[in-house]
Amino acid sequence: MTDLKAVVPHTHEDPPSTAVEGTSEPLLPWWKRVWCHSLTQMILLSVQAFCGPAMSDAITGLGGGGLASPQVSNISNAIRYAMLAVVCFLGGPIVNKIGVKWALVIGSLSFPIQGSAYYCNSKFGNQWYLILSGAIGGIGTACWYVAEAGAIMTLAPSGARGKYLALWIVSRNLGQLVGGAINLAKNSKDGADGGVTPDTFIAFVIIECIALPFALLIIPFEHVVRSDGTRIVTAETLSSRMELRRIAKTITSKLIMLSALWALWSFFYSGSWSTYLADYFSVRARALSSLISPFFCIIGCFGLGFILDMKGMSQRRRAQIGLYTVVILNIGVYIWSIIMQVKFDRYDPGNIDWNDGLYATSFLPYFFVQTTGPLSQSYMYWLLSSFATDAQENVRNGAAFRCIEAIGQAIAYGMNTQTSSSPLVGFCVTFGLLGAALLPMIMLVNTTPDQIPADVIAEEQNAANAKLPVEEP
Template identity: 25%
Template sequence: MADEKNAPATEAPELGTAEVSNMADTAGPVQRPRGWMYKGFRVAGKEIWYASPIVQLLMVAMVCFLCPGMFNALTGLGGGGQVDPSAQNDAATALNSTFAVVAFFSGTIANKLGVKATLAFGGLGYCIYAGSFLSYNHNQNHGFVVFAGAFLGVCAGLLWTAQGTIMMSYPPEAQKGRYISYFWIIFNLGAVIGALVPLGQNVNATGATNVTDGTYIGLIVLMFTGAVLAMSLCNADKVRREDGSKVILMKNPSWKTEFIGLFETITSSPWVILLFPMFFASNIFYTYQLNDFNGAHFNTRTRALNNLLYWTSQIFGAIVFGYGLDFPGARRSIRAKGSFIALVAVTFAIWGGGYAWQIKQVPREIVENKDSGYEQERVDWTDGGERYIGPMFLFIFYGFFDAAFQTCIYWYMGALSNSGRKAANLAGFYKGIQSAGAAVYWRLDGLKTPYNTMFGATWGLLAAALFIAAPVIFTRIKDTVTLEEDLKFSDETAEDVAPAKDVAVHDKHDSV
């Protein structure tokens, strides 16, 4: 082993995906690299870096950068970039309704079809959704926007389940927080860059106007690119970790075994139901934050700037919580408890500040009454002081909160199992229940529920969900999950997924 460590690495031939997939079945001892951004590892003298968890995670992050990242940039403008949010509200209700139904079973679909096909099909709905708003700019075809939202719900349910499977089951236990952080950073960079497009094109729009056609066209092109990129991923059965171990799956999945697995996810761990309120609450705040805060009280160019700041702050939230969840100086069970206490504190601090701001704002009846003159009273970034600077920082903290909340949920689920099969089902439950909650809140907004009521219902549900989830966080997250425990949810054996014996890992980068 010492000779192998000191010997110079020879250059490996360029490999295609098919060669990578075939070689991933060969086994081998591992020399652990010093930095995570290593060149790769070798099987039978050939390098298979492409099938490593970090490469696959970065690729799925780029897909989400281009698809849901650009969707977030569009949604962050409030009303889908329209002054009248009615079409977007109805589309969001349709989107989250179909999302909730499809996502509940999408773990089964991902396990049967593989994450690559599931992710690629899931990306298609995003460009159609953006196209519906481009159409709406010209013909006000409300029905097409609602249809595009419903179709996107089907696609997004598949995409996010495949993404969750990769993010929770591919990394080793000690690095799950960082992997979630890497994903969240890249994904939200998509929203940040996407937000620059409407900001640049609407920088002189001091009134309240719809965004331009160019904004929608740019987003459509980027979203379609993401759907195509998804086809270059490996499926989960071809992925190898640094030590040569594989992701735990079913050898021969069928529709029957996967529906049984969906049922077993609940019956084998019924206490996971205590996380469902947290799942339900994990997207409800977008309705208030994006429509009733940003969309209601700021003019077009200021909404665009707020949008940029909101998604940028998510990157910092992911870094703080992602790396904190992997802190090596404490056992995982201790980190789980500490992160939960921090999340409760952040929730009450940020939303408490939001309450102090919200109770001072004019009601929905005035904001949406075109004869009230409120259009001319919307906040512009040049207003400064208490009128703009205060709510600007509040919106930044709302973005930080979103990343913190979502990062913790993914980490908690990933800490419950390392099985790719179980992770897919958990991700499906998470996204399905999450979308059901979002559908309810988008519908409430569509029914013109008062802003104060929307705020109170959002904060109250977030707080309740955290306390209901507390027993799971404090009693069910262990310092490690044994291989035997994970294999109970699979037909594979320890020999099928164990670390390999002749894998040679070599560094090209000693540090990050």
């Protein structure tokens, strides 16, 4: 039986920072109250996202990983996301067994492998390590991704999930800003061509190494106290056999089946846009693109967060408004990108530099997709968390969703391993996936509960616990 004391939320009248009347629970020191606060834990997680996935995205944002030829980079990324898909499929049982903290630690240890592999390729022409790093990094990062997905959907109080998710998604996209600044500082000379300088990747490796100490500061869910004073609902630890059975139940659930195409689509754009940058932009133009792309993303993600957290509106209505906002913005971006690529197929513009007249119109679709893409992901994790009954279910749902995401990314990069292929194919496939995902998502959104099931359970447990007699000391 689940220990109710471990999962019963604290009320505003009975905060965890004070001793509970009738018990010998000691006062917690201020540093421990800060450490156990949900916002602190979200910030620790966001720092890791910045050091790991954000740096990976920054390397991708250099176009072909910053290499003179994007082919080997695309092969490495295809292998990376294929391994991610396999490990994420089993990620729910793994993370629920070893705990979120240690899954994050394993993942953070794998982050520097990618940056070091790009350095070795750029410096010594070592391609085998770059390809191998895709496999090794994919396994470690998958553990981190599953733990991250469960955490971001669990930590936030119900009334601030949109803003918490915005903080996370912005931290991931700030990597593009830092990566672009590093690359621009080292590759700003006019006329630079081919790959970026090897020293650029050393800076990435250093930042990737910083994730580990922050992963070690993560605490178990049952010790976290949310900003509204509530505790996180956790379930009993299941046996390995039961966890494996839950995989099939999760994958075949209505929640995952209806969101599967959205998951496949949500990151599909990355492979085509990486090739687009490598094929048509100079090194310093790519660097500038990576530097300025995240700025609008910050505004967009927090804007969506405020919409999803609006008071006086049912959760289902907020889910519907959020979906239509994300879809309309994405449709505009994909139509623009397809138009630009059709023009480039007719007339090759060569390496577009930032002082070329064509730079603005050819870069703006990439600029906006760096906002609409993260908006799509932030929205989906908010929606998934609206159906969860406990923290472990969030981990399983996050693992399933991440598995399908990774399959989409593996296919996208696989499509772009042939450098002679036009990104137009990827753009059209991505646009088609959005259209295919729309109807199932509308069906899912229309079934969104008006209150998170985990919150309902917490309230029931809190009410039951309040009726228990208080033992005299």
